[in-house]
Amino acid sequence: MIHVLGSCRFRKRYDFLFENNLPAEKEELKKQLKKTNDPDVIEELKKHISWIDKQLKFETAKSTDAAVLSEHKKKEREAAKHGKRPFYLKKSEIRKQRLVEKYNKLKASGKLESFIEKKRRKNASKDHKYMPYRRPNTNTEQQK
Structure with missing residues (x-):
């Protein structure tokens, strides 16, 4: 399993996990879920699928926040060049x-x-x- 860190470098390095690997793994788990009849295995697969969903949802919210923040910082840098005081969100x-x-x-x-x-x-x-x-x-x- 992947542990999500709060680092920007982590996100850049392991972006392929969130873009490719996790969605592919989720699809594979769904296929396994359809094939199996064992209740314990079904429960474990469902937990893992929900974990993947949570990771993907958390990352999209986090990336949205990062985009908003970077856009704001860009504007503030431009304003600072013109002599304005910075405003932090x-x-x-x-x-x-x-x-x-x-x-x-x-x-x-x-x-x-x-x-x-x-x-x-x-x-x-x-x-x-x-x-x-x-x-x-x-x-x-x-x-x-």
Whole structure:
């Protein structure tokens, strides 16, 4: 298994793992999953597939953050050359820009409506969980 380090050099050196090897390994594991009938092996294969999914998802988010940060740094260097003081991005700002990029990507692929609808349903179910409800009246005195 691969241990993901927080280093930029690591990402550059082992990019082939995330681009080629992990997706190919995932496909191979899916084929094995279809062939096997042993419940222990099935569980192990599913765990490994979910681990690969997590790694790939984490790397895409991390690369998006790195791209946002590098773009900002480039702009700041240009501004510093013109005598402006540098402005450093907070994590919250990076998160906001990641969300904007995700929104634009979904909009371009045409999946924005379904994504927003899914988010709306999820939030509605969360709100519904905390709504007070009326208990049935069990007192016989009030019924008389």
